[in-house]
Amino acid sequence: MSVNTTTAPPASDLGTLIRGRRNARRPKMTQAQLAAIVGYSTSWVCRVEAGEIVPPWEVLARIAAALDIPPDDLITAAHPPGRDPAPDPRSPGSGGTMAATVATGDHEIQEEDAVRRRGFLTGAAGLGAAVVTGAPATATGRPSADVGTWLETGLFHPPATGPVPLGQLDRALRRARADFRHARYHTLGAELPLLLAAADATRDHLTGHAREHASALAAYAYSLTGELASKMHSETVWVAADRAIAAARASGRPAPLGEATRMLSVAMRRAGRHHQAADLLVRTSHQLADDPTEQARAARAAIDLTAGYTMAHYGDRGGALDMVDEAEALGHRINYRQGMGQVIIRATREQCEGFRLSIYNRLGAPDDAVPVIRRINPNTFPTAERRARYHTDAARIWHQLGDGPRTFAALRAIEHEAPEEARRPSVKALTTDLLYSSTTLPGLREFATRTGVHG
Template identity: 80%
Template structure:
């Protein structure tokens, strides 16, 4: 059966649906508000509502989530079954409103229908999780335990289909924000669905889109590895391995460097300090000649991680040299939202914090006192980094035998990030104080709040 390619599609149906649901919102949503949500101009929204533009699939998914429209209804309105695939909303329109011509016929229409169903299967549930920050259905809610969430995400992922790349990027952005603000339980609850969607999306795509999806998947698995490391969970090995596989598929050095850094942390925790340092050194050298900002930021993060690693086997000179080198890179980089995927940033404060970590591991806490005097905790950009700094400060005072200042630093950890205060390494410091002969006011209550002994 032939399809008439000369008649314009009834895009006004789509515009009417969007305009009607926007006006029905209480309070009413303006065109400017909808434009801000989907990332376009007010005039662009106006042209969509008047039928001049049919948005791409991923933008339709954003509109559906913003207006609480079932994605299938919205996409069907823009592309009814049987319509010429030349009007497929996945095909970008020019400013004149003309879509690119593609193959026609029954086979093309059937193939398009299958692809649309696959997209909607993933987008319907995943979109709700992205917008609300919570699992879409009760069936998707994992048990309330970070370790179990990690195991679910890595070994028993929920069933989901591919989603638009913009939606996957948005979910990853939310997950990073949860990590930076130490909302580890919230992050853990989202990880199974995020990881499953990342895998389904990159398996569904080809070419450059697949490479980009692989990079997002690599960052998602690296984030899972960060969380596993904080919990001292052995799942860090699995997360790091999958991050590396996805990073290699992306062909991009930055996600590869971040995945390598996570693997090195797992190796260090297993006592393989020299192997971890060698891995970091080899990979960072591959980035040394790449002048791009992202690659240099990842290289600086690897140097800081390596500095702490070599301190484990007592190489003070190499450790401090790596901190200095990372600090030099950091001076040339402006850390903005474009580098948010890099967990460790070589700002002056973070470099000094790693210098403190090195002195603690070298058992030279007196050197650390000077470092602490140079650091302003308020300068750390995130709660996670401030909590890390206060944890290292507590370790330093503990080595120096000052229980009062150790406890003060531990309370600062709790103040900045309550979930950090329940990490295994912080609980170990608390237990040392609790079971010593020192009777610190408030310590028992602090131990109970942070679940020491549980």
């Protein structure tokens, strides 16, 4: 196979710095873990540390945030004084993006797309590296890599930026959704402040139908922020849901309003207002029933699935399962391969089965859940986030049944599918329960250390 190469300047100092800080982390961060955070492959990180690749400044900023290195230190290591600066990967004649340094087929094309994702709004924003990461400076001037901090930054202290073309905003939002689906929560958190700021600036700049379109995109962006806040058990879910509702109403479109309403119900459910959340969802589903568009049907199906899970919180088994059946019937009428880029929950057969499993788990009915576990093939779930959710439910079911080995096997499956899911508060609590049980499981203590549980 022929290889098209662009010579990269030596980067031994850069590679040494990254490798040293990665190994110095406690617990030690692996190349695979760093790759997951910055959105690249393990082999790509290996090549950076070997001095074969010099990332562009946008990616250097993300590596700095992940390893708590001052961005200036990384940039200086990558481009020491006296060396010709690296070409701008976005400029004509530069040979494409940084990923074209060694172009070897589809693998590198995927990494090239990742570079585009990391810098999706930087040209319009004209911001420095600290703002591109979405991370505010700490007292030491170093960016924080905490998802909760990024959520607060995006909602309360957004960076200053201007409007961007609607098509560019739409593509950025779809890529952010992809980060969520693949459980790249640190990457998503770092992108959200700039995404939200650009969405608001774009909406405020426009009028007429263009403003309605921008409002719909802003609604989806705030709903996605709420999804991440819910994953992190952050109280900012309320703020994100409220802003999503306001933007969705301004759009005048039912689909983003349905998604925003679903997000608001999640905030209500987490506050213990289960009946009110279910009533809100059912009313909204009925309102969307008159809209014949595919987007509205998809939003309604997602609402029905969330309503079913919400009803399980107050023990309404029949109502919960009926809502899943209704969503599955709707799902048969939806072509999710066309124009469904903004839909997080999809009422496919396997995902409806996943919600039945979640419902039995919430109802405390592990005996009913076991047959569902066994008839689901987790590989049929299209995203890492959904596969991790299945394994999380399975772990909880086996834990309820007192089966330590199967509980631990499910926890390890979560880490395999989506390492950041294994570090979520609810999963860490399950790991802690297992760690302090009377069951002795080889490898459990090491797993607990890797996932941030200190026993």
